[in-house]
Amino acid sequence: DCAQVNLSAAHSRTPGKASMKESMPLTDITVIDLTIARAGPTAVRQLADWGANVVRIDAPSEGFEADGGMSPDYLNLHRNKRSIVIDLKNPEGQATFHRLVESADVVVENMRSPVKHKLGFDFETLSSVNPQIILGSISGFGQDGPYGERGGVDQIAQGMGGLMSITGLPGQGPVRVGIPVADLCAGLFAFQGIMIALMEREQ
Numbered sequence: 001d002c003a004q005v006n007l008s009a010a011h012s013r014t015p016g017k018a019s020m021k022e023s024m025p026l027t028d029i030t031v032i033d034l035t036i037a038r039a040g041p042t043a044v045r046q047l048a049d050w051g052a053n054v055v056r057i058d059a060p061s062e063g064f065e066a067d068g069g070m071s072p073d074y075l076n077l078h079r080n081k082r083s084i085v086i087d088l089k090n091p092e093g094q095a096t097f098h099r100l101v102e103s104a105d106v107v108v109e110n111m112r113s114p115v116k117h118k119l120g121f122d123f124e125t126l127s128s129v130n131p132q133i134i135l136g137s138i139s140g141f142g143q144d145g146p147y148g149e150r151g152g153v154d155q156i157a158q159g160m161g162g163l164m165s166i167t168g169l170p171g172q173g174p175v176r177v178g179i180p181v182a183d184l185c186a187g188l189f190a191f192q193g194i195m196i197a198l199m200e201r202e203q
Contacts, residue, residue, distance in 0.1 A: 054081040110190075113142075163177060
């Protein structure tokens, strides 16, 4: 099977919460979540918290347990989402994914820029499937340019951005901030950009 539905306790709702979700401002928006690590899931979590119908795509080799299972961090990052396991590395899995894209509003990803072209979720491909689709991409060094193909994580952003040089005690070397502030800010700014794109599309 190239697709396997996987619902967790993070997605269960207590009586009364369903009606609250129905009144949320993003209830009519469907989001496909291709994100990994923290920056991307943080962006999608904002959409889910405001009522969007979020379907998270997990790779067969990763899935629920590999992402932390029922850990508090996992449940916090992926609350209000559903998930499905799809192998985007085979044509059948890509066809399944594109069927989801046909009725979606937003796709969000935060992988290295060449990956989207390899696995068929670059904007050109997605917009040929659904001309109204919005693609939100988060990357360490942008989508092109001399570092465009490099991966980037929070600590790299803190170091290269200079934040680590002003953290810690006098005489110490650079110190990483205690929380993944670069990832969290990237996720929040991506959420903001997606919301602006949704508004622009409606207008």
